[in-house]
Amino acid sequence: MSLLLNSIASRKLIYGGLLLVAITGCSPEKASEQQTSAAAPAPATQGQYQVATAEISNANDFSLQQEPVYFSFYDLGIDSNDAAKLAVLVGDQVQASQSVDTDGDGALDGLLFVSDFAPAERKNFVISTDPAIVKPALKKQTQAEISIKEGGEWNGKVYEGGTFKNVDSVNPPPQYTDHSYWIRYEGPGIESDKVAYRIYLDWRNGFDIFGKRVSDVVLQNVGLDGYESYHHNEDWGVDVLKVGKSLGMGGFGFWNGKSVELVSQTESRSATLTNNGDIYSGFKINYNGWQVNNQKLDMTAHFAMNAGSRLVKVNLSKTERLPNMAIGLVKHPGTSLLQGNQDISGYAWTYVASWGKQSLSGENDHLGMAIIFRRDDRAQQTEDETSYVSVMKDKGGQLEYYFLAAWEHELDGVKTEAEFKAYLDREVLRLTKEPRVRFESTLSAEAKKKPLTADVALNWTKALADSELDRKTLNYHYQGWDENRRRPSKFEYDVVGLQIMALQALNEVSPDARYVDAAEKVTGSFIADDGHIHTFEPELFSIDLTKPGDVVMVLEQRTGEEKYRKAVDFLRENLKRHPRTSGGAFWHRSTYPNQLWLDGVYMGMPFLAQYAALYETGEQQHESFKEAVHEFVIAREQLRNPDTGLYYHAWDESKKAPWANKETGQASQYWLRGLGWYAMALVDVLDYLPESETELRKTMIDIAQELAADLVRYQDAETGTWWQILDKPGAIANYRESSGSAMFTYFYAKAVNKGYLPESYRDVAIKAYQGLINEFVTVHKDGKISMTDQCLVAGLGFGRDGSYDYYMTERIFSNDAKGNGPFIFAGVEMYKLLKQ
Numbered sequence: 001m002s003l004l005l006n007s008i009a010s011r012k013l014i015y016g017g018l019l020l021v022a023i024t025g026c027s028p029e030k031a032s033e034q035q036t037s038a039a040a041p042a043p044a045t046q047g048q049y050q051v052a053t054a055e056i057s058n059a060n061d062f063s064l065q066q067e068p069v070y071f072s073f074y075d076l077g078i079d080s081n082d083a084a085k086l087a088v089l090v091g092d093q094v095q096a097s098q099s100v101d102t103d104g105d106g107a108l109d110g111l112l113f114v115s116d117f118a119p120a121e122r123k124n125f126v127i128s129t130d131p132a133i134v135k136p137a138l139k140k141q142t143q144a145e146i147s148i149k150e151g152g153e154w155n156g157k158v159y160e161g162g163t164f165k166n167v168d169s170v171n172p173p174p175q176y177t178d179h180s181y182w183i184r185y186e187g188p189g190i191e192s193d194k195v196a197y198r199i200y201l202d203w204r205n206g207f208d209i210f211g212k213r214v215s216d217v218v219l220q221n222v223g224l225d226g227y228e229s230y231h232h233n234e235d236w237g238v239d240v241l242k243v244g245k246s247l248g249m250g251g252f253g254f255w256n257g258k259s260v261e262l263v264s265q266t267e268s269r270s271a272t273l274t275n276n277g278d279i280y281s282g283f284k285i286n287y288n289g290w291q292v293n294n295q296k297l298d299m300t301a302h303f304a305m306n307a308g309s310r311l312v313k314v315n316l317s318k319t320e321r322l323p324n325m326a327i328g329l330v331k332h333p334g335t336s337l338l339q340g341n342q343d344i345s346g347y348a349w350t351y352v353a354s355w356g357k358q359s360l361s362g363e364n365d366h367l368g369m370a371i372i373f374r375r376d377d378r379a380q381q382t383e384d385e386t387s388y389v390s391v392m393k394d395k396g397g398q399l400e401y402y403f404l405a406a407w408e409h410e411l412d413g414v415k416t417e418a419e420f421k422a423y424l425d426r427e428v429l430r431l432t433k434e435p436r437v438r439f440e441s442t443l444s445a446e447a448k449k450k451p452l453t454a455d456v457a458l459n460w461t462k463a464l465a466d467s468e469l470d471r472k473t474l475n476y477h478y479q480g481w482d483e484n485r486r487r488p489s490k491f492e493y494d495v496v497g498l499q500i501m502a503l504q505a506l507n508e509v510s511p512d513a514r515y516v517d518a519a520e521k522v523t524g525s526f527i528a529d530d531g532h533i534h535t536f537e538p539e540l541f542s543i544d545l546t547k548p549g550d551v552v553m554v555l556e557q558r559t560g561e562e563k564y565r566k567a568v569d570f571l572r573e574n575l576k577r578h579p580r581t582s583g584g585a586f587w588h589r590s591t592y593p594n595q596l597w598l599d600g601v602y603m604g605m606p607f608l609a610q611y612a613a614l615y616e617t618g619e620q621q622h623e624s625f626k627e628a629v630h631e632f633v634i635a636r637e638q639l640r641n642p643d644t645g646l647y648y649h650a651w652d653e654s655k656k657a658p659w660a661n662k663e664t665g666q667a668s669q670y671w672l673r674g675l676g677w678y679a680m681a682l683v684d685v686l687d688y689l690p691e692s693e694t695e696l697r698k699t700m701i702d703i704a705q706e707l708a709a710d711l712v713r714y715q716d717a718e719t720g721t722w723w724q725i726l727d728k729p730g731a732i733a734n735y736r737e738s739s740g741s742a743m744f745t746y747f748y749a750k751a752v753n754k755g756y757l758p759e760s761y762r763d764v765a766i767k768a769y770q771g772l773i774n775e776f777v778t779v780h781k782d783g784k785i786s787m788t789d790q791c792l793v794a795g796l797g798f799g800r801d802g803s804y805d806y807y808m809t810e811r812i813f814s815n816d817a818k819g820n821g822p823f824i825f826a827g828v829e830m831y832k833l834l835k836q
Contacts, residue, residue, distance in 0.1 A: 051077065051441060052076050059808060062426060090124065096278065103315075104302040146168070146169065166220075170271050172268075177202050205264065210237055241330065241358075250312070254326060269285060275304065295322070325394060347376065347809075348432045351424050353420070369403070464777075476489045493547035523551040529563050552571070553611065598675060679707060683754065705757060742772055753836075765829075
């Protein structure tokens with residue numbers, strides 16, 4: 001299986017913050033190319049020099065200093081030819097910026113800039129190629145370097161004589177090993193204005209720390225007279241860590257069940273600088289032929305630092321999957337092991353840290369070290385003789401984490417364990433609570449100038465469908481790769497169900513063999529010849545996993561193949577066994593007992609109604625229709641707040657779930673996409689209820705009309721979209737969310753088209769659809785488009801407490817199937833609406 005990077009074509013933040021931006025032009029000259037901060041006023045940038053605009057807000061209630069923000073050239077709608085001309089402004093003030101290579105492939109890929117933010121502050125930026133903008137030089141705050149000797153000669157494993165020379169890359173000869181006196185301080189180094197690190201480029205693969213007493217870059221002066229000098233206090237600082245045979249400061253290796261095996265047995269290793277700029281620097285190490293766990297693989301590690309930060313971001317990429325990859329910290333006597341919050345969502349960041357008098361400086365001083373990782377990436381926490389060890393899951397051969405050190409003698413250093421823990425808690429919040437970005441490239445703005453017509457709506461719809469087909473839709477087949485979840489593909493509701501079903505709807509108004517074929521290539525691949533559904537877990541009783549059955553029914557009707565009929569019959573029988581509340585509502589799944597979620601209404605009820613319409617008759621069919629409609633009724637009874645007209649995300653009949661109100665059993669928040677699932681399900685189930693089911697249809701239409709009247713009151717007046725938490729527009733960290741907005745757009749447009757809502761709602765639907773395009777579509781230079789600002793996932797339980805803050809910590813993505821599908825459905829219905 002090929003190992004795929006999470007290659008979402010979207011804006012990225014190097015690690016947290018919020019802003020407004022306008023942008024133009026880029027070129028890949030050197031990864032050290034940069035622009036700078038100006039005190040002098042700059043002219044307003046506009047017209048031919050403007051590339052994009054964006055509004056970004058600090059999602060945290062604390063201030064951010066030198067917060068780094070990154071936009072890819074791809075999202076800016078430009079190539080890299082004008083990178084050296086780029087400048088970033090806040091009003092008339094030029095911000096520190098740099099064109100960077102974030103993936104270490106040797107080519108500049110985007111623009112990084114930094115800015116300060118007050119708590120919850122929203123700022124406006126412009127990125128421009130205006131030649132009139134003055135870009136004075138910055139103080140250099142980051143550095144990466146590799147320095148080797150030349151002019152001497154090898155004597156066995158030791159290099160004698162010669163002088164040091166900085167190089168862009170190094171491939172050590174076979175005789176090179178520890179203490180060879182050939183590479184200055186024994187490997188590549190990286191630093192910010194806070195701290196410096198080095199990594200031994202030999203069998204030890206040790207990660208070490210240079211504690212700094214100054215904010216200047218210093219690596220160029222370290223180790224010029226040999227390895228001994230930097231172990232003694234100098235004006236700049238000192239080597240503060242004894243690594244030995246441990247993982248050192250955030251190193252990696254393999255956990256064999258008893259101890260860590262370091263990256264020692266390799267055929268070769270090499271290092272290359274990827275960036276060496278004022279505000280961002282990095283290097284990568286290639287480990288070729290690592291022999292471990294009875295296998296041999298190649299691995300690349302990319303290390304990067306930002307100005308003003310102690311953190312080093314590490315991206316590991318392996319050519320083969322390797323279970324039990326280990327990361328961690330040296331375990332010194334007398335240190336305290338600290339762990340961050342574990343009662344959080346799986347995508348949120350947390351940490352493992354040590355604190356104590358573990359510095360080598362000779363002053364018996366304190367040193368804190370930490371690794372930061374996503375909570376769900378860790379399989380277990382353990383230790384061996386030398387290291388505190390975090391054993392990580394293999395998610396397609398990729399691992400992303402950070403390491404950091406805080407020495408008490410650095411400038412404004414951390415002095416106590418309590419201060420260190422408070423600092424770490426804030427850092428993981430910075431990483432978890434992503435900035436809220438409203439972004440518009442000039443290329444995108446030009447493309448959106450056409451007045452909205454039926455054909456324009458269809459073109460936008462096809463553009464996203466076709467872009468995703470080229471990017472990753474067809475990768476979700478059985479034994480394929482689920483890019484956003486970072487795991488092998490499963491019979492999932494979104495990538496195998498929703499998105500593929502949306503392509504079938506698009507095919508009805510704009511026939512294309514690729515849309516038809518996707519159903520069999522993706523969903524059909526999970527159905528064995530005997531009707532068995534690969535990866536489906538019937539005893540999990542997950543209502544989510546019923547959703548792909550909609551596509552399986554399409555395939556059965558299209559092909560007549562018996563395997564598809566067997567599969568849908570199996571799904572229907574499993575629904576008959578599905579556990580329910582006392583009132584008859586389907587549990588969300590067995591691990592969420594007694595719980596009705598809005599999500600589940602969409603996952604199961606359209607399938608149930610469609611199955612009844614296709615394969616059942618008489619009283620049996622009527623009872624299935626009643627069962628489907630009853631789910632909407634009980635959801636309305638248990639989840640709707642009559643004061644707001646909004647529905648809570650979920651309800652626990654037992655009232656035992658940590659998130660459940662102890663009196664009502666209801667969750668506390670009105671989550672946009674949760675109610676979006678319910679709204680889509682209303683109009684979809686009505687497709688299958690025949691006119692003869694008068695009472696059932698009336699029940700559904702009454703609920704739809706009530707919901708339509710309530711939702712209008714929460715539609716954002718400025719944009720026509722809706723907010724992630726519906727009743728808290730403008731609250732700190734809240735944002736206009738695209739997947740739920742697309743669902744409501746689909747609901748209104750389809751309900752008007754079908755006559756469930758009066759014609760007066762036509763303008764609501766049009767305003768919502770125009771908002772989708774204006775707010776959430778990014779046009780790329782290659783003709784593809786992206787849908788942005790999608791909440792990747794949200795749920796309840798297992799670290800997800802259902803609070804407002806929880807929903808603000810879930811990741812914000814682009815081009816996820818949970819947003820793509822509704823966008824395509826909405827476009828199809830808008831095409832029909834505008835064509836009338």
